[in-house]
Amino acid sequence: MPVMNMIQALNDAHKVAMRADEDVVVFGEDAGYFGGVFRVTEGLQKEFGKSRAFDAPISENGIAATAVGMAAYGLKPLIEIQFADYIYPAYDQIVSEVAKMRYRTAGEWTMPMVIRSPYGGGIYGGQTHSQSPESLFTHVAGLKVVVPSNPYDAKGLLLAAVEDPDPVIFFEPKRIYNGPFSGHHDQPVVPWSKAGNSEVPEGHYTVPLGKAKVVREGEALTVLTYGTMVHVAAAAMEEADVDAEIVDLRTLVPLDIETIEASVKKTGRCLIVHEAPRTSGFGAELSALVTERCFYHLEAPVERVTGWDTPYPHAYEWTYFPGPARIKNALKKVMAD
Amino acid sequence: MARSETRTNRPALKLHVPEPPYRPGDTPDYSHVQVPAAGEAPRPDSACDDKETIPLTTHLVRVLDDDGRAVGPWDPKLDVEVLKKIYRDMVTVRIFDDRMYRAQRQGKTSFYMKCTGEEAIATSAAAAMDAEDIHFPTYRQQGLLVSRGYPLVKMMCQIYSNAGDHMKGRQLPIMYSDKEKGFFSISGNLATQFPQAVGWAMASAIKGDSRIAMGWIGDGATAEGDFHAAMTFASVYQAPVILACVNNQWAISSFSGIAGAEQATFASRAVGYGIAGLRVDGNDVLAVYAAVRWAAERARSNNGPTFIEFFTYRAEGHSTSDDPTGYRPKEESQAWPLGDPILRLKQHLVRLGAWDEEQDKALEEELSATVRAAQKEAEKLGVLSDQGDEGKESMFEDVYADMPWHIAEQREAALKEGE
Numbered sequence: 001m002p003v004m005n006m007i008q009a010l011n012d013a014h015k016v017a018m019r020a021d022e023d024v025v026v027f028g029e030d031a032g033y034f035g036g037v038f039r040v041t042e043g044l045q046k047e048f049g050k051s052r053a054f055d056a057p058i059s060e061n062g063i064a065a066t067a068v069g070m071a072a073y074g075l076k077p078l079i080e081i082q083f084a085d086y087i088y089p090a091y092d093q094i095v096s097e098v099a100k101m102r103y104r105t106a107g108e109w110t111m112p113m114v115i116r117s118p119y120g121g122g123i124y125g126g127q128t129h130s131q132s133p134e135s136l137f138t139h140v141a142g143l144k145v146v147v148p149s150n151p152y153d154a155k156g157l158l159l160a161a162v163e164d165p166d167p168v169i170f171f172e173p174k175r176i177y178n179g180p181f182s183g184h185h186d187q188p189v190v191p192w193s194k195a196g197n198s199e200v201p202e203g204h205y206t207v208p209l210g211k212a213k214v215v216r217e218g219e220a221l222t223v224l225t226y227g228t229m230v231h232v233a234a235a236a237m238e239e240a241d242v243d244a245e246i247v248d249l250r251t252l253v254p255l256d257i258e259t260i261e262a263s264v265k266k267t268g269r270c271l272i273v274h275e276a277p278r279t280s281g282f283g284a285e286l287s288a289l290v291t292e293r294c295f296y297h298l299e300a301p302v303e304r305v306t307g308w309d310t311p312y313p314h315a316y317e318w319t320y321f322p323g324p325a326r327i328k329n330a331l332k333k334v335m336a337d
Numbered sequence: 338m339a340r341s342e343t344r345t346n347r348p349a350l351k352l353h354v355p356e357p358p359y360r361p362g363d364t365p366d367y368s369h370v371q372v373p374a375a376g377e378a379p380r381p382d383s384a385c386d387d388k389e390t391i392p393l394t395t396h397l398v399r400v401l402d403d404d405g406r407a408v409g410p411w412d413p414k415l416d417v418e419v420l421k422k423i424y425r426d427m428v429t430v431r432i433f434d435d436r437m438y439r440a441q442r443q444g445k446t447s448f449y450m451k452c453t454g455e456e457a458i459a460t461s462a463a464a465a466m467d468a469e470d471i472h473f474p475t476y477r478q479q480g481l482l483v484s485r486g487y488p489l490v491k492m493m494c495q496i497y498s499n500a501g502d503h504m505k506g507r508q509l510p511i512m513y514s515d516k517e518k519g520f521f522s523i524s525g526n527l528a529t530q531f532p533q534a535v536g537w538a539m540a541s542a543i544k545g546d547s548r549i550a551m552g553w554i555g556d557g558a559t560a561e562g563d564f565h566a567a568m569t570f571a572s573v574y575q576a577p578v579i580l581a582c583v584n585n586q587w588a589i590s591s592f593s594g595i596a597g598a599e600q601a602t603f604a605s606r607a608v609g610y611g612i613a614g615l616r617v618d619g620n621d622v623l624a625v626y627a628a629v630r631w632a633a634e635r636a637r638s639n640n641g642p643t644f645i646e647f648f649t650y651r652a653e654g655h656s657t658s659d660d661p662t663g664y665r666p667k668e669e670s671q672a673w674p675l676g677d678p679i680l681r682l683k684q685h686l687v688r689l690g691a692w693d694e695e696q697d698k699a700l701e702e703e704l705s706a707t708v709r710a711a712q713k714e715a716e717k718l719g720v721l722s723d724q725g726d727e728g729k730e731s732m733f734e735d736v737y738a739d740m741p742w743h744i745a746e747q748r749e750a751a752l753k754e755g756e
């Protein structure tokens with residue numbers, strides 16, 4: 001089976017989707033001839049022609065809005081927003097139009113499209129190349145929100161997203177495009193070829209939306225996480241020598257509540273880890289759900305490990321980033337008797 | 338998707354996707370590009386009806402001819418000392434850019450952006466404005482700071498996010514800000530500053546002040562909705578603002594055709610908003626100066642905004658993260674007909690008898706030494722790559738004027754984190 005990094009897996013997913021369905025069109029800033037600043041759309045213009053893979057003007061609003069028009073015609077736009085930090089000009093189209101179309105027309109018009117965007121920090125990108133804005137989208141009824149954490153899932157989830165009848169916001173953890181991340185920024189990057197989940201089947205397969213994955217079974221506590229933090233959390237658990245059950249949520253909306261509930265009821269403890277800021281972050285939703293549904297099984301309060309409620313500071317990136325130390329401190333609290 | 342079933346005799350529609358004339362491997366040839374002769378463009382009065390500028394939005398205001406002579410009605414007839422000052426600023430910017438690019442390559446910082454080939458625009462515009470006017474720049478107007486005498490050491494400290502950075506390491510390198518020098522905080526989010534400049538100018542008008550504003554944007558970023566907001570508000574309120582588009586023909590890998598330049602000049606967008614428009618040779622210091630002066634006069638005398646397109650060429654990569662050989666021919670910058678702005682002003686100065694090779698060499702040496710010395714001093718305060726945790730508590734400040742409880746708690750937790 002071919003071994004791929006996340007960029008290659010996502011690129012391959014584009015090709016599989018575009019070969020299978022002529023209505024899939026790809027566009028975004030620098031996404032045409034050049035193949036995107038992270039090269040996820042490389043080679044698409046060459047294979048599928050300029051009317052199916054092209055450069056967009058620098059207008060995220062325009063990209064989302066024309067995708068609405070294309071979806072109304074019956075195409076399936078698979079669009080790229082160059083960085084999640086630049087999605088805000090498109091927010092009105094996404095929130096007011098894309099998300100609500102099925103509902104406001106009782107299904108007369110629908111918006112099957114995928115809006116891909118690299119998110120997250122750890123690359124010294126400063127405040128405008130580091131943000132994790134997923135909860136600005138999980139809060140909006142009508143959008144599905146997906147965050148892959150490895151090449152295998154990235155391809156399978158992207159193909160499932162393209163085939164989904166509803167709009168999907170697909171956030172790609174750019175810190176782990178080339179290799180998983182333990183959270184120790186002073187250690188060299190391990191390439192995906194030396195890590196798990198980098199064997200990516202050729203051709204078509206899907207990883208269903210709405211299904212979490214238990215990436216490690218354990219008895220001591222449940223760790224709910226997604227994206228880059230799956231790897232950071234797993235490394236921290238291993239270093240702390242704790243028998244953690246690690247759940248990679250993969251899809252935030254709709255959430256795989258069954259897997260979460262079963263796991264927390266089994267372990268009786270829950271730690272939530274995400275990179276986004278704490279206040280109104282997705283962890284707040286997770287914490288509320290776990291408390292509502294598993295309260296009588298909990299042996300300690302639910303803990304959240306998150307980014308701080310500040311913008312992402314360029315120089316103090318590693319003070320901001322919820323790394324091993326923050327996870328271990330929270331772990332002590334969750335594991336207290 | 339099914340096509341129309343009833344109108345099968347009509348031609349199939351086709352999507353037009355603009356393509357630049359040359360890609361890697363092609364030999365760029367701009368001999369077909371019609372460059373209007375210097376001195377040819379008429380110069381209306383700065384108080385003219387905006388419609389009088391319509392021909393100038395598709396023309397090209399040029400003052401320096403191929404032999405380095407200043408010709409025509411736009412010649413600002415500058416004192417030679419002013420020219421020498423702009424020349425000095427341009428050379429400083431180029432040397433500064435080279436050294437900081439290298440510092441990034443040496444791992445001393447995370448990122449850098451040069452303005453090579455575009456030095457005339459910011460340095461000459463700054464010279465044509467008053468020191469008390471404000472700029473809302475993009476990341477390619479380092480020339481404004483250099484022209485206004487902002488210390489190179491402070492610029493470098495920002496680039497290194499070190500102890501001398503007054504923004505406390507919060508911004509990406511080159512995202513400068515300096516209130517005192519009338520230099521608004523640079524945003525990583527494109528185009529946001531363009532309508533903000535209009536707002537500042539409106540405020541100046543609301544208060545009966547005499548200061549004006551200048552907003553800056555790249556060719557690519559004109560596609561953003563904020564461009565339209567800026568033009569609409571500037572027109573509606575006849576704001577005392579100069580709106581400048583630096584058309585360096587590239588936006589990372591996208592050529593200006595992707596921003597609409599195939600169908601119309603950027604300058605001609607002014608027409609539809611009822612704003613005076615000028616299209617200017619951005620590699621011609623004198624033309625840049627003259628155009629900005631004209632627009633400033635217009636704004637200062639309550640005759641409204643001006644939109645200026647500076648036509649130039651991005652001679653190097655977009656940033657340290659970009660390799661342009663992936664999308665355009667290596668030789669393209671050499672083939673570009675408007676030449677190098679520094680060499681063009683030098684030729685003019687030599688022609689005036691105000692400059693010679695020896696002076697040029699001496700200046701280059703002097704400025705190289707100045708930049709090197711500044712770098713040494715800045716590096717004494719640290720570089721990004723060797724920065725430890727020191728001062729990390731400062732990252733929790735300035736989120737609000739007063740720190741709320743939750744951030745205070747988070748600061749406590751962060752300080753204890755390593756223990």
Ligand SMILES: Cc1ncc(C[n+]2csc(CCOP(=O)(O)OP(=O)(O)O)c2C)c(N)n1
Pocket residue numbers: 029058082086089477525526527554555556557558559585587588589651655
């Ligand atoms: C809202 C937003 N979208 C996308 C980007 C990413 N980006 C940074 S610079 C750039 C190209 C800008 O080109 P142009 O406006 O022509 O300015 P130039 O770099 O040529 O000076 C892009 C797409 C961004 N910074 N902000």
Ligand SMILES: [Mg+2]
Pocket residue numbers: 555556557583584585586587588589651
């Ligand atoms: Mg440009």
